[in-house]
Amino acid sequence: MTSTTTNIARAEAPRRFRWADAGPFLALALVVLIGVVMNSSFMTGTNIANVVTRSAFIAIIAVGATFVISSGCLDLSVGSMMAFVTGIMILTMNRLEPSLGANAIFAGALVGLVVGALCGLANGLIVTLGKIEPFIATLGTMGIFRALITWMSDGGSIPIDRALRDPYRPVYFGNVLGVPLPVVITLIVVLAGAFLLYRTKYGRRCMAAGSNSEVARFSGVSVARVRTLAFVIQGLCVAIAAICYIPRLGAATPTTGQLWELQVITAVVIGGTLLRGGKARIWGTVAGALILEVIANLMVLSNMVSEYLVAAVQGVIIILAMLAHRFIR
Amino acid sequence: MTMAAILPSAPAQPAAPAALVVPALQAEALGKTYGAITVLSDVTLDILPGEVHAIIGENGAGKSTLMKLLSGYVAPTEGQIALAGQQVAFADAVAAEAAGVVLVHQEILLAPDLTVAENLFLGRELTRGPMVDDRAMNRRTAEVLASIGAHCHPRDRVGGLPLAQRQLVQIARALLEPRRVVIFDEPTAVLANDEVAALLNVVRGLRSQGVAVLYISHRLDEVEALADRITVLRDGRKIGTWPAAGLSQRRMAELMVGRELDMLYPHKRPPATAEPLLQIEGLSVDHGAVEASLSVRPGEVLGIGGMIGSGRTELFEGLMGLRPSHAARIALAGKPVSDRTVRGWQAAGLVYLTEDRKGKGLLLDESLATNLTLQALDSLHPGPALDRRGELRALEQAVAEYDIRVRALDLNAGQLSGGNQQKLLLAKVMLTDPSVVIIDEPTRGIDIGNKSQIYDFIDRLVRAGKAVIVISSELPELVGLSDRVLVMRGGRITAELTGDEISEHSVVYAATSGEGQSAAPAEEGGGDPDDKHHHQHRPG
Numbered sequence: 001m002t003s004t005t006t007n008i009a010r011a012e013a014p015r016r017f018r019w020a021d022a023g024p025f026l027a028l029a030l031v032v033l034i035g036v037v038m039n040s041s042f043m044t045g046t047n048i049a050n051v052v053t054r055s056a057f058i059a060i061i062a063v064g065a066t067f068v069i070s071s072g073c074l075d076l077s078v079g080s081m082m083a084f085v086t087g088i089m090i091l092t093m094n095r096l097e098p099s100l101g102a103n104a105i106f107a108g109a110l111v112g113l114v115v116g117a118l119c120g121l122a123n124g125l126i127v128t129l130g131k132i133e134p135f136i137a138t139l140g141t142m143g144i145f146r147a148l149i150t151w152m153s154d155g156g157s158i159p160i161d162r163a164l165r166d167p168y169r170p171v172y173f174g175n176v177l178g179v180p181l182p183v184v185i186t187l188i189v190v191l192a193g194a195f196l197l198y199r200t201k202y203g204r205r206c207m208a209a210g211s212n213s214e215v216a217r218f219s220g221v222s223v224a225r226v227r228t229l230a231f232v233i234q235g236l237c238v239a240i241a242a243i244c245y246i247p248r249l250g251a252a253t254p255t256t257g258q259l260w261e262l263q264v265i266t267a268v269v270i271g272g273t274l275l276r277g278g279k280a281r282i283w284g285t286v287a288g289a290l291i292l293e294v295i296a297n298l299m300v301l302s303n304m305v306s307e308y309l310v311a312a313v314q315g316v317i318i319i320l321a322m323l324a325h326r327f328i329r
Numbered sequence: 330m331t332m333a334a335i336l337p338s339a340p341a342q343p344a345a346p347a348a349l350v351v352p353a354l355q356a357e358a359l360g361k362t363y364g365a366i367t368v369l370s371d372v373t374l375d376i377l378p379g380e381v382h383a384i385i386g387e388n389g390a391g392k393s394t395l396m397k398l399l400s401g402y403v404a405p406t407e408g409q410i411a412l413a414g415q416q417v418a419f420a421d422a423v424a425a426e427a428a429g430v431v432l433v434h435q436e437i438l439l440a441p442d443l444t445v446a447e448n449l450f451l452g453r454e455l456t457r458g459p460m461v462d463d464r465a466m467n468r469r470t471a472e473v474l475a476s477i478g479a480h481c482h483p484r485d486r487v488g489g490l491p492l493a494q495r496q497l498v499q500i501a502r503a504l505l506e507p508r509r510v511v512i513f514d515e516p517t518a519v520l521a522n523d524e525v526a527a528l529l530n531v532v533r534g535l536r537s538q539g540v541a542v543l544y545i546s547h548r549l550d551e552v553e554a555l556a557d558r559i560t561v562l563r564d565g566r567k568i569g570t571w572p573a574a575g576l577s578q579r580r581m582a583e584l585m586v587g588r589e590l591d592m593l594y595p596h597k598r599p600p601a602t603a604e605p606l607l608q609i610e611g612l613s614v615d616h617g618a619v620e621a622s623l624s625v626r627p628g629e630v631l632g633i634g635g636m637i638g639s640g641r642t643e644l645f646e647g648l649m650g651l652r653p654s655h656a657a658r659i660a661l662a663g664k665p666v667s668d669r670t671v672r673g674w675q676a677a678g679l680v681y682l683t684e685d686r687k688g689k690g691l692l693l694d695e696s697l698a699t700n701l702t703l704q705a706l707d708s709l710h711p712g713p714a715l716d717r718r719g720e721l722r723a724l725e726q727a728v729a730e731y732d733i734r735v736r737a738l739d740l741n742a743g744q745l746s747g748g749n750q751q752k753l754l755l756a757k758v759m760l761t762d763p764s765v766v767i768i769d770e771p772t773r774g775i776d777i778g779n780k781s782q783i784y785d786f787i788d789r790l791v792r793a794g795k796a797v798i799v800i801s802s803e804l805p806e807l808v809g810l811s812d813r814v815l816v817m818r819g820g821r822i823t824a825e826l827t828g829d830e831i832s833e834h835s836v837v838y839a840a841t842s843g844e845g846q847s848a849a850p851a852e853e854g855g856g857d858p859d860d861k862h863h864h865q866h867r868p869g
Contacts, residue, residue: 208695219671219704319362
């Protein structure tokens with residue numbers, strides 16, 4: 001190894017602070033601050049726990065979406081898939097309850113994970129082997145999943161067996177050391193996602209495929225395999241969200257998870273992940289999901305703006321976030 | 330504005346003293362910066378009526394920027410342009426054309442499904458009342474085509490014409506109206522030798538009509554044959570302007586690179602005699618190469634020459650499994666290769682460096698370490714998790730070994746200069762420890778200092794017993810580096826040159842000449858121009 005005449009700053013030197021990276025967290029702090037100022041009941045323990053717990057579903061699915069989006073794809077089917085997986089899980093649990101008792105919950109959850117992974121695999125294979133634009137492919141499966149749950153529920157609802165309600169209840173309403181269980185599960189999913197994305201070869205390849213698929217291909221990365229796996233991860237995240245969701249309402253209906261795909265993509269994008277792929281921000285995604293839920297909560301608490309306008313405000317947020325992206329860089 | 334270009338009827342005297350003739354076009358301290366990057370600065374030159382003024386310089390010297398400034402495609406950030414002595418600022422290329430300054434593009438910009446006449450008059454159709462006057466347009470087109478010696482017919486569909494004819498149609502489009510200044514951007518890049526001769530006559534014809542011609546070319550022999558004066562650009566600056574009469578091709582090349590040519594390339598090595606490391610027989614690539622066979626020995630630099638579009642890059646992308654292809658037999662170190670993917674080749678000990686550094690080589694928005702290790706992730710990290718310290722060590726080592734000049738190690742690849750990007754790309758593939766290295770355009774668009782370092786590096790590789798294949802459009806590079814040169818034309822390997830046979834002239838001759846390609850219009854059944862020329866290939 002020869003020494004060079006160039007002076008190289010040590011790599012251990014702290015990375016420059018970038019406003020764009022801190023953006024989602026500052027935005028979250030801002031909406032929380034607004035909440036504290038606007039409404040005295042916002043900062044109460046129960047309300048905060050409620051907000052964080054409600055944001056768990058979007059946050060968990062959005063972790064999967066961070067993989068899909070950073071690999072250069074998009075999954076519009078997550079909301080419908082969520083409903084479909086929920087329906088399959090409830091049907092399975094109800095069927096198994098007579099023989100397994102409360103253990104039917106575990107069996108059903110396992111089936112849910114497998115079905116979720118298979119749904120993701122289907123999306124992935126259509127996109128990679130079928131070479132169909134992710135937008136179109138998942139637009140198609142979005143319709144398919146939604147139709148399936150409507151057909152399975154006969155247009156009504158698929159309720160979970162009464163015998164399973166009580167044993168299943170803690171998965172949504174329970175807590176560990178005071179922390180709601182869905183929040184604990186979200187945390188585990190986020191930590192696992194962050195490890196996979198930032199610390200493993202798979203995460204690196206995922207990012208490379210999204211950053212420039214040609215470079216990845218020329219570097220020996222199997223872009224098709226990486227992207228298919230990202231869709232499978234997305235499917236698993238949807239199934240985990242479904243597992244937490246069932247005890248909350250106790251039923252699957254044709255409107256379960258409706259328009260969640262928009263909230264999920266919003267959370268990912270305002271979290272700082274680039275929609276064109278290549279740059280993934282798992283923790284930003286979590287901040288994004290929290291921002292959406294805090295805003296919805298504030299609108300319900302305060303009487304200034306009708307809660308029917310929640311989606312409109314969330315729409316404004318995503319546009320503002322994109323504009324901020326452009327100008328802060 | 331001074332429109333209505335009336336051609337000055339100056340006689341075709343070469344390089345008349347500037348004081349006596351008002352220059353058709355003048356650039357005064359012209360410069361262009363993009364953000365913090367200066368691509369051209371302080372260029373002053375003039376083009377006289379009835380003069381061919383050649384601009385030469387290496388890739389990245391600023392030639393194309395200068396042309397775009399002069400023809401209104403890009404606005405200068407400093408300096409002025411004067412047309413026939415009057416200062417002008419072209420709003421865009423249309424304004425420049427209206428003032429009589431036209432750029433003939435290097436790429437063919439024609440609508441393939443329209444006829445020649447329709448293309449010539451696209452956007453400025455002649456009309457009679459509300460109707461398009463086809464008859465008048467065809468007549469005028471025929472006149473212009475005849476004046477430049479093009480053989481095609483005004484009603485021919487452009488898409489069906491051979492490349493050379495399309496190039497002439499493009500020139501005809503530029504010359505449809507009288508021009509004061511015509512700027513040619515490497516007009517002969519896609520042409521064969523006899524077609525080049527015809528084009529040079531078109532340029533001479535323009536000169537004799539008193540048009541001022543700015544002629545940009547890589548081909549120094551053309552410049553020597555054609556130019557009255559020559560301006561040399563290097564690194565975005567003007568080195569000087571000389572009368573063409575006193576400038577040899579060798580001197581031009583030295584002025585372009587800014588140093589004695591002999592020092593640039595490493596000394597050639599003794600001939601390699603070992604058994605071939607890589608053997609390819611009958612490799613065909615879809616839309617690229619036909620039945621190509623070649624081999625390369627350890628300790629040897631095999632050069633691949635040919636014009637752009639001759640199938641060189643396609644051949645090797647096909648070899649790597651990056652394009653659909655099939656081969657009769659491919660062996661590495663005597664063993665047949667079955668897994669022809671980038672990963673499979675890498676495991677077998679062969680890597681390919683793409684010519685498209687920014688598009689296919691590096692993730693410009695990612696860190697240096699990410700880029701460096703992307704191809705060697707599996708060997709660098711045995712488990713699924715990344716070893717970040719290990720990556721950093723690899724980066725520090727690569728920066729030292731390949732002399733990658735960086736301000737800091739946490740930059741993104743896109744923040745490096747072209748030369749340093751190329752070194753990073755080289756370090757990236759070398760991290761997989763290959764025995765055969767294929768480098769496509771090793772020094773495209775990088776400065777001379779980095780060039781000579783890369784040449785030295787290639788020399789060290791072959792001296793260490795590795796085999797290197799260099800694909801290059803730059804003839805001096807091909808000649809200076811290679812122990813053996815294969816020349817491709819029309820997807821086939823048409824010639825092999827060894828030892829003293831390797832010269833710029835012989836490569837150009839093999840790349841462009843032969844009965845297969847001619848300037849004559851495409852006849853029925855003239856499909857594959859290379860059907861009969863396989864006999865020229867002497868397998869290695």
